[in-house]
Amino acid sequence: MHGVHDGKQIKVGVLGATGTVGQRFILLLAEHPYFVIHALGASSRSAGKQYAKAATWKQVKPIPSQVREMIVDECKPEHFSECAVVFSGLDADVAGDIETAFRAAELAVFSNAKNFRRDPNVPLIVPLVNTAHLSMIPQQQSLHEPPLKKGFIVTNANCSTTAVVIPLAALERAFGPLESCMITTMQAISGAGYPGLPSLDILDNVVPYISGEEEKIEWETLKILGGIATEDEGTKSFDMHSRHPLRVSASCNRVAVIEGHTETVSVRFARRPPPSPQQVREALQAFTSDAYSLGCPSAPRHTVFVHEEPDRPQPRLDRDFQQGAGVSVGRVRQCRVLDIKFVVMANNVAIGAATSSIINAEFAVVKGLIQA
Numbered sequence: 001m002h003g004v005h006d007g008k009q010i011k012v013g014v015l016g017a018t019g020t021v022g023q024r025f026i027l028l029l030a031e032h033p034y035f036v037i038h039a040l041g042a043s044s045r046s047a048g049k050q051y052a053k054a055a056t057w058k059q060v061k062p063i064p065s066q067v068r069e070m071i072v073d074e075c076k077p078e079h080f081s082e083c084a085v086v087f088s089g090l091d092a093d094v095a096g097d098i099e100t101a102f103r104a105a106e107l108a109v110f111s112n113a114k115n116f117r118r119d120p121n122v123p124l125i126v127p128l129v130n131t132a133h134l135s136m137i138p139q140q141q142s143l144h145e146p147p148l149k150k151g152f153i154v155t156n157a158n159c160s161t162t163a164v165v166i167p168l169a170a171l172e173r174a175f176g177p178l179e180s181c182m183i184t185t186m187q188a189i190s191g192a193g194y195p196g197l198p199s200l201d202i203l204d205n206v207v208p209y210i211s212g213e214e215e216k217i218e219w220e221t222l223k224i225l226g227g228i229a230t231e232d233e234g235t236k237s238f239d240m241h242s243r244h245p246l247r248v249s250a251s252c253n254r255v256a257v258i259e260g261h262t263e264t265v266s267v268r269f270a271r272r273p274p275p276s277p278q279q280v281r282e283a284l285q286a287f288t289s290d291a292y293s294l295g296c297p298s299a300p301r302h303t304v305f306v307h308e309e310p311d312r313p314q315p316r317l318d319r320d321f322q323q324g325a326g327v328s329v330g331r332v333r334q335c336r337v338l339d340i341k342f343v344v345m346a347n348n349v350a351i352g353a354a355t356s357s358i359i360n361a362e363f364a365v366v367k368g369l370i371q372a
């Protein structure tokens, strides 16, 4: 971790604290330089219990001592009133109503759930790519009934979308707009939460379908890589990359890997001639996020780590590099149908989930959107 901060501690809560993503929040926040875990929320099944008894802990590291005996609350804003920020790893079936209530109670909500990603006033932010979309927050607050002073919702993306938009953003920054992109995913089992898929379905197997996943990748990529348009009256909207239409096609598969989503990607650039594989490698390696440059302590130094070995990245070898906060790319080469193809691997529960929310919140602190 790197970065500077004024030293003030900021109290935070975790919603869905007992789940797969919630446990990653706990581990990361327990070591955070200024976010301090103050409240934990989960379902009524867990509420009233000590965290260590409520959670089915499935992490390599032990439960951090500061949360072990904390009592889990129901996800009601009154239990979180001393927090400035809440991180949500809630099941999508309940995240919509609960996050709405927390925003209305003037809390800053950073969510992993899909419920608000398509909301026209809610930023969908992959923190190594489009933190500029935080500029939508004042509009979100002013359109709320009644208008809000501190409350807002920021979402992060689907984990497979997160992996792919990071190298795509690096390519657009270096070589201009992309025209089309074909993606095939090999997604880890942990993406389906705990206990997830039955072992008889996934061991010795590949399942070529993940409900809703292809549509999410194809739609979210456009919101994230697009800009923000301002109309004459000053109203802002996400432009969905419409100034340079981008066609995205995704095929999603579940594979017998525990952690780390691997994706093969082919792209076509608008510019002719397209960049060479070596130029692409150099651009990916050089890509730096604003989050890292502005000192967000959880942002990785290598946003994209480019492997030269022909058989990397691999989830088992590469998922914990930089605590899973960056992405690993390899096999950058010419594509005979589009222009360039490569492989990207990202840790779905780190940068694909909890780490992204935490960097988003760190960036919001840098921008003065959150006060202790």
Ligand SMILES: NC(=O)C1=CN([C@@H]2O[C@H](COP(=O)(O)OP(=O)(O)OC[C@H]3O[C@@H](n4cnc5c(N)ncnc54)[C@H](OP(=O)(O)O)[C@@H]3O)[C@@H](O)[C@H]2O)C=CC1
Residues within 6 Å of the ligand: 015, 016, 017, 018, 019, 020, 021, 022, 041, 042, 043, 044, 045, 046, 047, 054, 075, 088, 089, 090, 091, 092, 094, 095, 112, 113, 114, 157, 158, 159, 190, 191, 192, 193, 194, 348, 349, 352, 353
């Ligand atoms: N796993 C991944 O790789 C990724 C997941 N996500 C998204 O993050 C969210 C969490 O996913 P994941 O951690 O895998 O899911 P889990 O099923 O592992 O955890 C779900 C959490 O939601 C809580 N919960 C369930 N029902 C209620 C309720 N009625 N009221 C309050 N809390 C409730 C559970 O509490 P309890 O233990 O008490 O039941 C648990 O803490 C989902 O929206 C998912 O789509 C996003 C990106 C990646």
Ligand SMILES: N[C@@H](CC(=O)OP(=O)(O)O)C(=O)O
Residues within 6 Å of the ligand: 092, 112, 113, 114, 157, 158, 159, 160, 187, 188, 190, 191, 192, 210, 213, 216, 348
């Ligand atoms: N669907 C993803 C994980 C996930 O929960 O995605 P989302 O947050 O978009 O629902 C996977 O199975 O790997």
